[in-house]
Amino acid sequence: MYEDGWIPTICYQCKAECAILARVENGVVKEVKGNPRGRGKVCVKGMAGITSLYSSERLKFPMKRVGERGSGNFERITWDEAMEIMETKLTELRDRGEAHKFTYSMFPHSVTDPKWRFVNACGGFISTGLPHCDSGKIMAMIHTFGCFPNHHIAPMYNTVPKGGLMILSGRHPFGCLDDACVPKHILDAKDRGAKLIVIDPLYRTEASKADWWIPIKPGGDASLFLGVCNYLLENDLHNVPFCDKWVREGDMDNLKAYIKDKTPEAMSKICEVPATDIVKLAKMVAEAPSACIDAFKSIMYGNAMDWGHAWTIFLVITGNLDNPGGQPLPDIAPMAPVEPVPPAPDLAELGYHRTGKDREKFDNYNFFLQPTWYAAQAIKEDALKVFIATECNPAMSEMGSNEWRKAVTMKNEDGSYKLELLVVTEIMPSETMKWADLVLPDQTNYERWELLYMPWWYNFAHGAALCQPVVKPIGESRHANSVFIDLGKRMFPEYFAFKDDVEYYDIELAGVGMSVKKLQENGGLWSPGAAGFRKYEDNGKFNTPSGKIELQWQMYKDAGQEWPSPELPLEYRRGEEEFPFILVNFRTIFLNNTGAWSQNNAQLRDPISGLDANPCLINPIDAKKLGLEEGDMVTMESSTGKIEIPIKLTEKIIPGCAGIIHGFGHTMGKVASRGNWSSDNELIADAGSTLDEQDMRGGEAHVSTRVKIYK
Amino acid sequence: MRQLSIMVDLDRCIGCKTCIVACRNHHGLIDHENDQPGQMANYIRVESKTEGVFPNLKEDSWVVMCQHCKKTPCAKACEYDAITKDEQTGIVLFDQEKCTGCGECIEKCPYHVIQFNKVDNYAHKCNMCYERVTHGLDPICVDVCLTEALSFGEKEILLMQAEAKGKQVIKKMSTQSIIYVKTP
Numbered sequence: 001m002y003e004d005g006w007i008p009t010i011c012y013q014c015k016a017e018c019a020i021l022a023r024v025e026n027g028v029v030k031e032v033k034g035n036p037r038g039r040g041k042v043c044v045k046g047m048a049g050i051t052s053l054y055s056s057e058r059l060k061f062p063m064k065r066v067g068e069r070g071s072g073n074f075e076r077i078t079w080d081e082a083m084e085i086m087e088t089k090l091t092e093l094r095d096r097g098e099a100h101k102f103t104y105s106m107f108p109h110s111v112t113d114p115k116w117r118f119v120n121a122c123g124g125f126i127s128t129g130l131p132h133c134d135s136g137k138i139m140a141m142i143h144t145f146g147c148f149p150n151h152h153i154a155p156m157y158n159t160v161p162k163g164g165l166m167i168l169s170g171r172h173p174f175g176c177l178d179d180a181c182v183p184k185h186i187l188d189a190k191d192r193g194a195k196l197i198v199i200d201p202l203y204r205t206e207a208s209k210a211d212w213w214i215p216i217k218p219g220g221d222a223s224l225f226l227g228v229c230n231y232l233l234e235n236d237l238h239n240v241p242f243c244d245k246w247v248r249e250g251d252m253d254n255l256k257a258y259i260k261d262k263t264p265e266a267m268s269k270i271c272e273v274p275a276t277d278i279v280k281l282a283k284m285v286a287e288a289p290s291a292c293i294d295a296f297k298s299i300m301y302g303n304a305m306d307w308g309h310a311w312t313i314f315l316v317i318t319g320n321l322d323n324p325g326g327q328p329l330p331d332i333a334p335m336a337p338v339e340p341v342p343p344a345p346d347l348a349e350l351g352y353h354r355t356g357k358d359r360e361k362f363d364n365y366n367f368f369l370q371p372t373w374y375a376a377q378a379i380k381e382d383a384l385k386v387f388i389a390t391e392c393n394p395a396m397s398e399m400g401s402n403e404w405r406k407a408v409t410m411k412n413e414d415g416s417y418k419l420e421l422l423v424v425t426e427i428m429p430s431e432t433m434k435w436a437d438l439v440l441p442d443q444t445n446y447e448r449w450e451l452l453y454m455p456w457w458y459n460f461a462h463g464a465a466l467c468q469p470v471v472k473p474i475g476e477s478r479h480a481n482s483v484f485i486d487l488g489k490r491m492f493p494e495y496f497a498f499k500d501d502v503e504y505y506d507i508e509l510a511g512v513g514m515s516v517k518k519l520q521e522n523g524g525l526w527s528p529g530a531a532g533f534r535k536y537e538d539n540g541k542f543n544t545p546s547g548k549i550e551l552q553w554q555m556y557k558d559a560g561q562e563w564p565s566p567e568l569p570l571e572y573r574r575g576e577e578e579f580p581f582i583l584v585n586f587r588t589i590f591l592n593n594t595g596a597w598s599q600n601n602a603q604l605r606d607p608i609s610g611l612d613a614n615p616c617l618i619n620p621i622d623a624k625k626l627g628l629e630e631g632d633m634v635t636m637e638s639s640t641g642k643i644e645i646p647i648k649l650t651e652k653i654i655p656g657c658a659g660i661i662h663g664f665g666h667t668m669g670k671v672a673s674r675g676n677w678s679s680d681n682e683l684i685a686d687a688g689s690t691l692d693e694q695d696m697r698g699g700e701a702h703v704s705t706r707v708k709i710y711k
Numbered sequence: 712m713r714q715l716s717i718m719v720d721l722d723r724c725i726g727c728k729t730c731i732v733a734c735r736n737h738h739g740l741i742d743h744e745n746d747q748p749g750q751m752a753n754y755i756r757v758e759s760k761t762e763g764v765f766p767n768l769k770e771d772s773w774v775v776m777c778q779h780c781k782k783t784p785c786a787k788a789c790e791y792d793a794i795t796k797d798e799q800t801g802i803v804l805f806d807q808e809k810c811t812g813c814g815e816c817i818e819k820c821p822y823h824v825i826q827f828n829k830v831d832n833y834a835h836k837c838n839m840c841y842e843r844v845t846h847g848l849d850p851i852c853v854d855v856c857l858t859e860a861l862s863f864g865e866k867e868i869l870l871m872q873a874e875a876k877g878k879q880v881i882k883k884m885s886t887q888s889i890i891y892v893k894t895p
Contacts, residue, residue, distance in 0.1 A: 047732035
């Protein structure tokens with residue numbers, strides 16, 4: 001079944017999952033390039049994917065823990081033994097009426113990912129890291145105009161017209177987490193005469209290509225855009241026909257009353273952007289044929305919901321919804337269901353953030369995916385008994401990851417672990433594996449089948465892509481999808497009556513008149529290519545309870561959150577004396593967050609072709625005040641943790657902030673553990689410890705942290 | 712004069728390093744199984760320069776590969792005729808068979824782009840993907856460039872294209888056969 005030549009498949013070095021071609025020669029992957037039938041580009045991470053495939057560190061057979069959790073000692077077992085262990089424990093859990101105490105943490109590759117099906121059949125929960133990154137944006141957009149975009153629904157930069165504004169507010173699209181084609185699309189739009197505006201406490205490559213860089217105090221995005229909206233509304237520069245037609249009656253008047261005192265001058269005091277610049281930005285918006293915003297890190301702060309709300313208000317009053325150059329409202333490919341479909345757990349009855357006695361502190365916030373940080377809380381409260389992790393690394397990627405590591409080693413009086421089974425499927429050693437009871441060797445994208453159709457792709461969701469194996473799998477590795485289909489057949493045969501993963505995808509693809517074979521014969525993609533603009537006009541309504549755009553969040557009236565607060569996150573408004581710096585943790589194109597895949601990739605940690613250092617960036621003004629020089633080793637300390645790290649002076653960071661890259665600090669994996677670098681999550685507080693503050697203002701996001709720096 | 716060239720547009724280069732890894736994969740410069748960071752050869756590298764004081768900053772990124780020099784100091788340093796400037800293309804080529812591994816060319820290269828294979832004892836570097844370009848394809852770095860900051864062709868044609876787009880040649884950087892351009 002394996003052929004030589006350029007074979008279409010999908011990259012999985014990050015969640016963008018770009019369509020690629022892999023050149024196979026004598027059964028070995030030699031090269032990668034963008035699939036010209038897709039968007040034709042692969043970034044540096046994707047190019048380095050071959051190194052992940054063939055690394056000597058690949059996990060090759062199933063293993064069972066032999067020491068205590070955290071000791072990292074394992075012995076080889078068979079797949080049969082591994083399946084038996086999982087089946088026995090999950091069956092026992094179900095038989096004692098605690099099926100809901102099973103959570104699978106994963107990144108689903110489609111809304112019907114077979115692993116997710118297994119979880120639903122079990123009566124367990126799915127949790128993902130996605131809510132950390134995007135919940136403020138997703139919830140805001142669902143509330144205001146009833147659509148589901150997350151960070152991958154970036155503006156469609158290829159549709160931005162001449163004169164249109166592309167506003168990046170705490171976003172690094174050149175990092176290619178949407179699609180590797182995005183940098184080209186942005187620069188092409190600039191060549192057409194669109195303007196690029198970058199709002200960020202850090203001057204990065206995007207700022208170097210921008211028409212205007214606006215340095216901002218972290219967390220100031222909501223106030224900045226409330227100031228812009230104030231100017232637009234006070235001067236009748238908003239899109240009146242759009243608002244008259246689509247905004248719920250009364251909301252515009254109430255918005256105007258609320259925003260009256262959010263003047264550029266008042267908002268400037270919060271975000272520290274000069275009022276004249278806020279007015280200048282508002283005037284540019286008023287004159288532009290379109291404006292879009294993309295945000296990522298800024299939507300992870302403790303005021304994420306406020307910022308998301310202000311963001312949607314801005315889009316609405318300027319009429320930038322589902323138009324060329326505005327905010328896309330994506331559709332999803334209409335796949336066929338694989339009957340019978342196992343029901344999802346009853347969230348209304350069980351709730352998903354089962355945080356024991358603290359649960360009522362987080363009652364207002366509702367989201368359909370369980371955040372991964374809840375695990376530490378739930379273990380402590382005996383609400384989580386079986387945890388499986390695939391393509392995620394909670395021992396490192398959790399805010400306050402130390403709490404996660406502590407929780408998984410907590411024991412009952414009889415000496416047994418509170419968390420009864422911890423399973424990790426991975427391709428390489430990871431921090432989470434160190435704590436696991438079972439380690440199952442997973443397959444890379446070059447060895448596995450996968451059908452991808454997500455509502456959050458940069459391809460506006462309206463398409464499907466096939467990941468197909470192009471070479472023989474390494475060792476005894478098996479793809480997690482296939483493993484949990486087989487476990488499903490053993491435990492719930494009624495829901496797993498299809499032959500295998502390929503047949504499952506075939507049934508789904510029938511919904512669009514396709515099959516796995518037809519996709520294979522047609523470049524691996526089903527992509528009609530029409531995003532569709534202003535679909536709300538065809539539908540005659542928005543997907544909200546009223547059918548109109550709902551600017552005022554009436555359901556939060558009792559919580560006092562009908563309108564967005566311009567205030568900075570609480571964490572930035574307290575403790576300034578003791579912890580004078582705001583931590584700015586950021587990403588690069590070279591390393592895909594805390595995952596073992598790119599951190600353990602020799603080409604991505606090579607200083608020439610990747611990144612092999614993570615010093616603390618501070619402005620020379622701050623260094624002078626602290627008496628620090630380039631290269632000095634310092635302690636960065638927050639209220640919950642501290643790390644030792646060298647200083648790097650740079651003009652590229654706003655004074656008062658300290659920057660480090662997200663994702664370093666591994667102790668597992670020969671490549672990933674290079675150097676004495678540290679993880680930002682050692683400084684960030686455990687999310688579960690601040691539920692009341694997060695409840696309405698922050699959603700699940702929680703990276704707002706103050707630090708002090710000393711020698 | 713026949714001279715093939717690569718033009719680097721600083722307006723579009725974002726320093727993403729995609730070309731470095733693609734070049735390594737294509738030319739087989741890596742042992743994916745065992746190589747560690749810092750041990751791999753590279754025919755191309757990224758450089759950047761930031762100027763100014765917060766918040767008035769400017770930054771450019773670009774790539775540096777063999778500049779396929781006009782006067783080839785590497786070839787002049789080679790006593791074994793292992794280095795030639797190809798008459799048909801202007802590409803500077805290394806002959807691995809003739810190379811004795813003396814390392815003189817590495818010392819003399821002003822751009823520090825020549826690599827050395829310790830296992831098989833020979834010097835090697837970017838050959839502008841000679842096997843591709845002589846059969847109608849672009850060099851790999853040009854082919855994969857994320858932002859299409861690189862273009863390939865005969866030097867005079869590329870200069871003409873740059874002028875038509877309103878780009879200025881950065882003379883200090885473009886003294887050999889690789890051209891660096893930017894909008895003034």
